[in-house]
Amino acid sequence: MPVRVIGMIGVAPPAGEATVHIIRGGLSPAYLKSFAQAHDEAGFDLALVGYTSSSADGFLVSQYAASHTKRLGFLLAHRPGFVAPTLAARKFATLDHLIDGRLAIHVITGASDAEQHGDGDFEPKATRYRRSGEYIEVMKLAWTAQRRFDFEGEFYKMRGAASDVRPLQQPHPELLFGGSSEEALEMGAKHCPVFAMFGEPLAATRERIASFRARAAAHGNVASFNMSFRPIIGRTEGEAWDRARRILESIGGQTNPTGFGASKKPLDHSATRLLSFAAAGDVHDERLWMPIAAATGAVGNTSCLVGTAEQVARALLEYYRLGVHSFLMRGFDPLPDAIEFGRELIPRLKAGAAELDRAVAA
Numbered sequence: 001m002p003v004r005v006i007g008m009i010g011v012a013p014p015a016g017e018a019t020v021h022i023i024r025g026g027l028s029p030a031y032l033k034s035f036a037q038a039h040d041e042a043g044f045d046l047a048l049v050g051y052t053s054s055s056a057d058g059f060l061v062s063q064y065a066a067s068h069t070k071r072l073g074f075l076l077a078h079r080p081g082f083v084a085p086t087l088a089a090r091k092f093a094t095l096d097h098l099i100d101g102r103l104a105i106h107v108i109t110g111a112s113d114a115e116q117h118g119d120g121d122f123e124p125k126a127t128r129y130r131r132s133g134e135y136i137e138v139m140k141l142a143w144t145a146q147r148r149f150d151f152e153g154e155f156y157k158m159r160g161a162a163s164d165v166r167p168l169q170q171p172h173p174e175l176l177f178g179g180s181s182e183e184a185l186e187m188g189a190k191h192c193p194v195f196a197m198f199g200e201p202l203a204a205t206r207e208r209i210a211s212f213r214a215r216a217a218a219h220g221n222v223a224s225f226n227m228s229f230r231p232i233i234g235r236t237e238g239e240a241w242d243r244a245r246r247i248l249e250s251i252g253g254q255t256n257p258t259g260f261g262a263s264k265k266p267l268d269h270s271a272t273r274l275l276s277f278a279a280a281g282d283v284h285d286e287r288l289w290m291p292i293a294a295a296t297g298a299v300g301n302t303s304c305l306v307g308t309a310e311q312v313a314r315a316l317l318e319y320y321r322l323g324v325h326s327f328l329m330r331g332f333d334p335l336p337d338a339i340e341f342g343r344e345l346i347p348r349l350k351a352g353a354a355e356l357d358r359a360v361a362a
Contacts, residue, residue: 003320003353005346006075006226006328007039007338008048008301009065011056018250018332020296027056029064035335036065040072042342043350046104048328051077053118059095066099073102075176079110080135081121081128086161088135089142092173093165101168107132107177107192109184112268125268129183131155136175136191143172176226180269189215189223196226196328198270199303201277201284202318209323226326227319228301230292231337231345233309244289244306247332252295274298287315301330309344317352325353 011032012025039047047065049058062074076095078088096103109128110116116128123131134153141149142163151158167173175192179185188195193216197208209225216223232247234240275298278290293302305312316327327349331337 001325004326006046007044008330009035018247040069043346046073048075075104077106080132085135085138089139093167096167104174133187193221193223199229228328271298313348
């Protein structure tokens with residue numbers, strides 16, 4: 001399975017020199033255009049379009065960015081529950097056509113209760129995951145049903161539902177999900193078995209892959225895996241570590257680097273896992289560096305890989321050997337880092353993965 005590289009596009013220039021969260025701060029069409037084009041030219045396969053309860057609308061951001069790029073796909077983050085699933089299905093199908101099938105969907109149920117409250121959702125997280133599963137079930141019916149359908153579940157009831165537009169990609173765009181709770185894993189294994197994980201040590205990753213594969217297989221699904229990292233690269237290893245320490249110092253000096261309330265309180269099971277690895281040691285497997293996760297409460301993608309581009313590519317390939325064939329990578333200086341990843345890191349990663357694939361096939 002060829003390696004896939006996913007970036008993340010911001011919608012406005014970052015406010016500081018070390019940026020944890022990149023989709024807040026308003027909307028600059030010129031910056032968004034430049035950021036998307038940089039990913040397109042750098043060799044990223046997809047770019048994540050994130051979601052918060054205050055950020056710019058991801059559907060429109062994706063369509064605008066796609067209109068200024070040639071081949072880049074867009075991984076659109078979507079929180080079930082704020083529009084009817086039949087409407088969401090039509091919106092996704094429409095967008096998939098308008099951007100020539102360059103769409104994938106990242107289903108996020110919401111790590112932070114406070115974030116959900118901002119959009120009027122006061123359901124507890126376990127309930128939200130059940131709702132997400134039902135939401136995806138209805139969307140798949142809207143995408144594939146050959147005639148009008150009825151549906152009645154715990155959260156949604158439809159009579160005579162139909163969609164005049166089906167996704168360009170059949171049967172539907174790829175679905176990814178994230179989460180580490182029992183409810184999250186069960187929902188994902190049943191409905192969208194592309195498991196998006198934050199970067200963890202190799203031994204823990206091996207265990208998670210085996211466990212989720214078995215869980216997905218119980219539902220008749222074949223699991224695949226995406227893993228998120230924040231590479232910090234330098235011309236030399238020493239330069240990379242010096243930069244990592246400067247980033248940590250900058251983030252540590254910010255009063256609220258995450259934008260999600262108390263910066264060191266874990267928001268979910270995934271953050272709790274990352275903080276446990278951070279407590280066990282700053283460095284794992286030589287390149288995985290966890291102090292920024294500890295400094296921020298492990299909100300979002302805060303697992304770092306530090307070294308030269310060659311060293312970080314080798315570290316990523318160890319995860320590829322385990323079965324992680326998709327990597328989401330973004331930097332702390334988002335636009336320049338995306339350009340540098342395209343110049344130094346992505347070619348090494350893709351060449352190394354192709355070499356491993358040839359060895360397996362031989």
